[in-house]
Structure formats: structure tokens, C-alpha cells
Amino acid sequence: MISILWISVLLSFFLSVTFMPFWIKKCNKVGLLWEDMNKFKHPQNVASSGGIIVVMAFLLGVLSYVAIKTFVFGNSGSSLEIFALLSVILILGLVGLTDDLLGWKHGGLHKRTRIGFALVASIPLVVIRAGTSSMNLPFFGSVNFGLLYPLLIIPLAVAFVTTTYNFLAGFNGLEAG
Numbered sequence: 001m002i003s004i005l006w007i008s009v010l011l012s013f014f015l016s017v018t019f020m021p022f023w024i025k026k027c028n029k030v031g032l033l034w035e036d037m038n039k040f041k042h043p044q045n046v047a048s049s050g051g052i053i054v055v056m057a058f059l060l061g062v063l064s065y066v067a068i069k070t071f072v073f074g075n076s077g078s079s080l081e082i083f084a085l086l087s088v089i090l091i092l093g094l095v096g097l098t099d100d101l102l103g104w105k106h107g108g109l110h111k112r113t114r115i116g117f118a119l120v121a122s123i124p125l126v127v128i129r130a131g132t133s134s135m136n137l138p139f140f141g142s143v144n145f146g147l148l149y150p151l152l153i154i155p156l157a158v159a160f161v162t163t164t165y166n167f168l169a170g171f172n173g174l175e176a177g
Contacts, residue, residue, distance in 0.1 A: 004065055007068065008062060012057045012062075020050060028045075032049060052097060058089070059089070066082055084124040095109070095114065095117040118163055126150045
């Protein structure tokens with residue numbers, strides 16, 4: 001199964017590396033640019049909304065993993081979790097695109113709005129009760145959160161991780177990787 005994962009990762013990487021230069025040229029052509037924050041004395045514009053290419057490459061890589069696992073090995077055991085997570089990623093990708101396009105002229109989405117969208121985007125993971133409600137916590141041992149896990153912890157985790165990542169995007173290069 002690890003070799004399937006490598007195929008998917010390499011496909012995503014290849015698609016990103018192949019299509020990103022075309023995206024950059026297109027952004028330069030239509031003027032979808034941001035000022036590079038790290039070039040104080042020599043301002044330079046950089047292409048915006050590159051996340052579209054990254055999300056699409058990731059999506060195709062994950063779908064290739066599911067296809068190989070299902071049609072070659074006849075195993076589709078974790079497809080529900082994978083598609084729920086892909087739904088979350090696509091919803092958040094659309095939020096990111098909206099933020100980029102509005103940011104181009106209007107300053108982007110308000111921070112509270114981004115957090116609200118992240119909470120809404122977590123719904124597919126909440127519905128399937130992704131993960132396990134029992135956690136080992138330091139000083140407390142094993143704690144079973146029951147319904148609090150899908151209804152509170154999953155949405156808060158999705159909102160925290162995605163908005164923290166987005167807030168770091170203001171510092172060029174920190175959100176990469």
C-alpha cells in the first residue's frame with residue numbers, strides 16, 4: 001500500500017510542478033498579482049491564488065490513490081473518510097479562493113468570516129464521526145469525549161488549523177510546505 005501512496009504523492013508533485021509555471025504566467029497576464037512583502041526596497045509582484053493548482057493536484061493525487069486501491073486491489077474500506085476529508089479540503093479551497101479574489105480589491109474575508117466558514121467546512125467530518133472520541137491526555141490518562149468529540153473538537157480543530165495557516169500567509173513563505 002505504501003507504493004500506491006508514493007504514486008499518488010509523485011502524481012500530485014508532478015502536476016503542481018508542471019502547471020504552476022502556466023498559472024504564474026496567466027496571473028501575470030491578467031494582473032492577478034500581489035506585492036511581495038519581503039522586497040522592501042525593490043517591490044516585486046508575485047502571482048496570486050496558486051492554491052488552486054495545489055488543491056487540484058492534491059485532489060487528483062488522492063483520487064488516483066482511491067482508484068488504484070479500489071480497482072487494482074479491490075479494497076475501498078476507507079473511502080468514506082477520504083471523501084469526507086476531500087470535501088472539507090475543497091470547501092476550504094473555495095474559501096481560500098474567495099478570500100484571494102476579494103483580497104485583491106476589498107481586503108479579503110474578515111477573520112471571523114474565515115473562522116465561520118472553517119467551522120461549516122468541518123461538517124463532513126462531523127457527520128461521519130471521523131476519528132475516535134477517546135484520547136490520552138497528559139495528567140488525565142484516557143478521556144472519552146463522547147458526543148463532544150464530533151460536535152466540538154472536530155470543528156474547533158479544523159477551524160484552528162486552517163485559520164492559523166491562513167493568518168501565517170501574511171508572512172510570505174511561512175505557509176509553504
